[in-house]
Amino acid sequence: MKKTVYFITFVLLAAFLGLVYYGARHWRGMPVQIERFETPALNVAFMDKDIDLAQGLAPEVWQEIKLQEIKLMYQVTALPWPKIKGMLSAVTVKAFHSKENIYFYMSWPDDTEDRIHETTQFSDACAIMFPVEKDVQPHTIMMGFLGRVNIWQWKGNQDREYWQKESPQTKAYVDYYYPFEDKELFPVSQHVTKFAVNDLLAIRVGTITPKDVQEVMGKGVWENGVWTAVFKRPLKSLEGENGVNFISGKRLSALAVWNGSKGDRGGRKSISDWLELNIQ
Structure with a gap:
């Protein structure tokens, strides 16, 4: 009888200690295996040309540049995992710079043109991230994770x-058409879009914020089930430590795409691992 009691006590104690050990190891969540891609390289050559985005994306200029297909993965999020609906396997990217500006071209397939952002509708979008500091994490994991980064985000609705x-x-907000008035009396409550691209800064998770100086221009076109977006920014940033300067040499970047019709928004998106820019 005593042996049975001792045995049960031993089993319960071992199970308890095992649970304590497991909890201590995984108190921040289950470990996640992240597929490691070989870092691709993208040449950013000099071209004595500039693009006026008000006139379009200048496809004749981009035809001269070799495209690079970059693999994407769905961003790691906290468990439980969301149902992955909008996973995009790859995005096409090109780049060049003139004497004053640098240009990036992103293109990806999308069956729907989503340019509306509402409570249950989400806009298509894409972004490019550049680390501001020299020491960077081995994986991008998410945009703005454990390091100062500059993010350029183009959004279809903007x-x-x-x-x-x-x-x-x-069509409605807290003081829309004040009672008995024919027009809005408090326009301060209305959102005014000043840019098609958000020039953002992040230091770590939850710190993303617009930069004081919005330096990036961008424009997107959806045609025949394909999005094409072009970013434009001066080579030299107007903001010292919060900006990124593009000089000859190598610089890391990462890409992201949101598929609004599949529920992508915020942290739900397809992202790349690091992409090495070779600025010539």
Whole structure:
């Protein structure tokens, strides 16, 4: 009888200690295996040309540049994992610089043109991230994770509002059409889109914020089930430590794409690992 009691006690104690050990090892969540891609390289050659985005994306210029296909993975998020609906396997990218500006071209397939951002509707978007500091993490994991980075985010809804001069779709807000008035009396409550691209800064998770100086221009076109977006920015940043300067040599970057019709928004997106820019 005593042997049975001792045995049960031993088993329960061992199980308890095992649970304590497991909890101590995984108190921040289950370990996640991240597929490691070989770092691809993208040549950023000099071309004595500039693009006026108000006139379009200048496809004749981009035809001269060799494209690079970059693999994407779905961003790691906290468990439980969201149902992955909008996973995009790859994005096409090109780049060049003139004497004053640097240009990036991103293109990816998308069956729907999503340019509206509402409570249950989400806009298509894409972004490029550049680490500001020299020491960077071995994986991108997410945009703005454990390091100061500059993020350029183009959004379809902002593009529509900025370039096509169409107002946001939202038709109601807290003081919309004050009672008995024919027009809005408090325009301060209305959102005014000043850019098609958000020039952002992040230091770690949850710190993403617009930069004081918005230096990046961008424009996107959806045609025949394909999005094409072009970014434009001066080679030299106007913001010292919060900006990125593009000089000859190598620089890391990473890409991201949001598929609005599949529910992508915020942290739900497809991202690349590091992409090495070879600025010539």
